[in-house]
Amino acid sequence: MGLFNYWTVIVLMMVGFYTVIARNNLIKTMIGLGIFQVSVFMLYISMGKIADGTAPIRVQPSAGHEAIYSNPLPHVLILTAIVVGVATTALGLALIIRIREAYGSIEEDEILEMDRNS
Amino acid sequence: MSPECLIVAAVLLPLISAALVVACHQRPNLRETVTLVSGGLLLAIVGRLTGSVDARPAINLVDVIPGSIDQAAIAIGFHAEPLGLLFALVASGLWIATSVYSIGYMRSHGEQHQTRFFCCFAVAIGAVMGIAFARNLLTLFLFYEVLTLSTYPLVTHHGSEAAKRAGRTYLGILMGTSIVGLLLAILWTWQLAGTLEFKAGGILDGHVDPLTAGLLLALFAFGTGKAALMPLHRWLPAAMVAPTPVSALLHAVAVVKAGVFTILKVGVYIFGIDLLGRGGSSVWLMYVAAATLLSASLVALTRDNLKERLAYSTISQLAYIVLGMSLATKSSVIGGGMHIVMHACGKITLFFCAGAILVGAHKTRVSQLDGLGRKMPWTFAAFTIAALSVIGLPPMGGCWSKWLLALGTVEMGQWPLLAVLMISSLLNVAYLMPIPLRAFFREPPETDDESPGTGEAPLACVIPLCLTAAGCVVLFFCADPIYQFLSSITWK
Amino acid sequence: MILLSLLVATAVAIILLRDLFAAVMLSGIFSLLSAGLFVVMDAVDVAFTEAAVGAGIATVLMLGTLTQTSTRERPAPRLDWSALVVVVLTGTALVIGTLDMPAYGDPTAPIHQHVAPAYIAQNVGKQSGRSETDDDDFQGHVPNMVTAILASYRGYDTLGELAVIFTAGVGVMLLLSGLPPTAGDTPETNPAESEAGVDA
């Protein structure tokens, strides 16, 4: 696989990133943010992978053969990061609901237009 | 009290008096008493200090910028030396005169915000004391800024749109030059010399080459916007929207003199006369000063507004002092120092007269003054004396300082500059003398014969202007003590 | 490989879709696919969490939001050139960064040499021939290394993670605790819509 795996992850990341900065719709922005973050998680997990390794859960040793475990630390970090990501999403969505209440729109340019006029 | 404490007292007293003025804002009479009493006390303190000047008392209050490996710490500190003491003496002496005058002027004019006026005035005087006694450049810079800020409300006193515009020009030029020029020059000096103390003989000698010295001097000279060197002179005519006492004390004495005093002090105690004279790094400044001197005189000729004409005259006279410093000879520097005193006394009288004319006759233009001399004889007599002093004719004080400056140009062999001085004196005659001549010898216009209020201004206005006019004459005879007093600064 | 291609396809579809409902559903699918990818890469715990949290909770939250707002994106999506430039630059930077990376799955990569072996050794101490007594923190009681590390060496991160959830929870409460919206302001919403929001 070489570096191909990383490159695909990067492409995903950039698709997410583009959605975040280019989209006008607030919900779409949040979806983009999600894609962006999940792709970063993939980057982490990819680097923890060892070819022919197994998941880092202890297996009963078979005679003469020692299991190769993938690196557990990235998994630990990403478990934390996933939760952080969802927390951010939840907060963002709550804000969107409030914005919708206050402005009646979830399109960023419309909202900014209203602010300029008021 | 020890001399050290006296210095601190001299700086603090006006500030305390400012606080008291605010505290007494309900009772104008008490408020004015506070101002007058502090004026008297201040003069006494500064007078006492002259006795101990030979010992060069000095005191540091607090370290503001801690030292590092190759640089000394900088403190807020004061010391007393002849040049500063002379400046302080002039400012404190004239503060009393101006206070009396302002009381008369402000009340008869029914001005608003009188408490703010007297308070800011006192703070400004405190700042002047701080500048006069500053022991190092940082302290000087601090009080220089305080002076700018405290005089801003005085300039915009009327609160009109014109006053605010003038205030912006004032603040913009003074603050701008001081931050971009002066502060940078101070920092550079600190980098070069590792200290900012004023020391006899200068601190930069041996640290700079002539080119750097020239650049640094340029930063100092143009950074000190208060010295009103062209092309940074515009704030001074603009500031003439202020009430006349402000123009008199601040823009004939305190603020502008703080500017030239800074330049003198930097020249003498930071660069050292030797360094300036030797390297020729101040030659360009001579020509800038000479150009300012001539062009300001020429502009003054064209101005019909009395205060504006006086303002341009001030610009020209300030250039004399800068010229004295840049010539960097003993007599020229002393002449410059002396001119601070002489010009202060003369110019404040002229402004007092302008204010008295405004209060007494409601006239602001030169062309309106025809025949007014007969109604206001004291005022115009004082005007004549002061004008003669500013022109530099004996038996008025102004002649000595101009004489010393001329001597300096001769010593340096700068013949063109001597010519400039002569021409400028003639121009002085041309723009100052027509005023009393018109007043005394022209017939008054017949239309406003019956107009009310054509007499002398209130006594509180007339007495100070007579006193300062008398001062111009007295200074003619006191020139030698001043010369002796100042002569110690040029030696190490 | 197939998973990766599917992921890219899903992501692109999400950008292009104007129907927010479909986009949200697709993002749920995206999460599920990535969970699958995590399994392939031996990260079963992460896969499990991603499936539950990413595909589950997040999608539910999004749908909840959609019920409060509109389900269609108003203007037709068009290409934003400045954003594209930024994205391409960032992507290029990352690709350049990968050039010196150890290859995917390389067991000799630095990441597997430092710190991590010690973690694994703690859990499988017996096998790597280390003594059971002195340096063995778990003595084999916790078979899942991820769990072991999460709760021990990096337990503090986990506390931080809890704090993050707590923050978000408090934040959502603050934002949506059923109070009239933005007192002192004049929102240009009609009352019906505001009330709908209040019931959230």
Added chain:
Amino acid sequence: MNLEQLPILQVILPLLAAPCCLLLRRSRLAWGFAVLVSCSSLLIAATQLHIIHHSASGSISYEIGGWAAPWGIEYRLDRLGGLVLLVLTAIAAVTLSVARRLLQEEVPEERHHLFFATFLLCLAGLSGIVSTGDLFNVFVFLEIASLSSYVLISMGRSRRALVAAFQYLVMGTIGSTFILIGIGLAYMMTGTLNMADLAQRLTMTLDSVYAEGASIENPALPVNQTRTILAAFAFLTVGLALKLALFPLHAWLPNAYATAPTVVSTFLAGTSTKVAYYVLLRVTFTIFGLAFTFGQVGLQFLLTPLAIMAILVASTIAIYQGDIRRILAYSSVAQIGYLVLGLSFATQAGLTAGIVHLFNHALMKSGLFLVVGCIATRQAGLTLESIRGLGRRMPLTMAAFVVGGLGLIGVPLTSGFISKWLLVSAALESGRWLVAVLVVTGSLLAVVYVWRVVEAAYFLEPDDKTTSEPHDAPAGLLAAAWVLLGATLVFGIYTDLPVGVAREAAASLMGVGS
């Protein structure tokens, strides 16, 4: 009490206090509790700085849970961290002590306890960022701090606050995701997350970080010369620049500060960007090191122009703002320019100036926003028109503003002067003439934007002469504003604490001395 536990207590205390706050429910109770916690935090921070400053090593280290670094998470505080913590907790304590009064106009009382809980979480997050010596832990606490600040900002009175908070959320999340990418790439090439360990492993050669027998093209290449590390550095820097609101990534800041409740602007203006700056210092100096950051990457060639642009452009924009809070917010962007400029000199003097300015500006800007809060208690409008003649209506309040404004300009005897002095002299010392001139020009612009406020308050007559009786802000609020702004005066005269500590901190960052 065992002083060794202080580092963890610093973070855990507000973190655990937040749920307690939630349980208290009553506004007054929750507030009292929060004040108590923040004051204890201040005490802890002061004690820690004292210990650090007088310890031989100049730092303290704490292994969380007893798991030794680099396996476990380590807390490591040096003088710089101690100073930042002190500022952070001091501002938190002052802000919280007046928060209840300020909130009365802005947040309904039944939500106060939630607000205080979030506030404490933000404090905990920021303290955690400063204290930790683990890069991933930085990310976690950064998220706690960021999420809570999004919430806090969205509490603003006007609906614009919601939009500002959302924009900040998006920008902030992009920033932290960038940081996460950077951390990941750095981790990939070193295998560690501990900052000290990371710094050490970055200078090792490739063959010593790879396992035996790995096929690498250039075994003698130091790790920090790989493209991966370069990319890691780039992502960390860009992410932090976003959090720091470094020009041109500052767009979120003015909106956020201008619409947030004043308590929040007061707190965040003095702390959040400062903490981001702290992390930037850590990344550039502690982790990647001087030689890498400024020698190999040449970050100064990017940062110096950006910093100068920040100073000049943001100050100019500030001049044209009509709302005091926006003036102050743009001024913050400019001041961040000064901070980064000090860093970009890569000299000890420049770094000292940056750190001192961090300290001074935090006090000044928080104080100024608090003054704005004071004004807001008496009148609704905060535009230049509506504060006309305020100098007479609220003399003490506006006097405080003048003091802070003079500090922003950098007039002598205010602490702002000290930092500008150090900055300009650092520029001159290294021969950066043009930079020095531009910095003083920046002060000139500050004169203009500060003076517009002063002129409006003192020299313009109000349109409707409703009341000219002095009616200052409530005494407690006023006192708090004066505490902060008075401190700028005190530290403008007695500069030993900030400058002394900053010099030592700069020396240790530069790798000189201890």
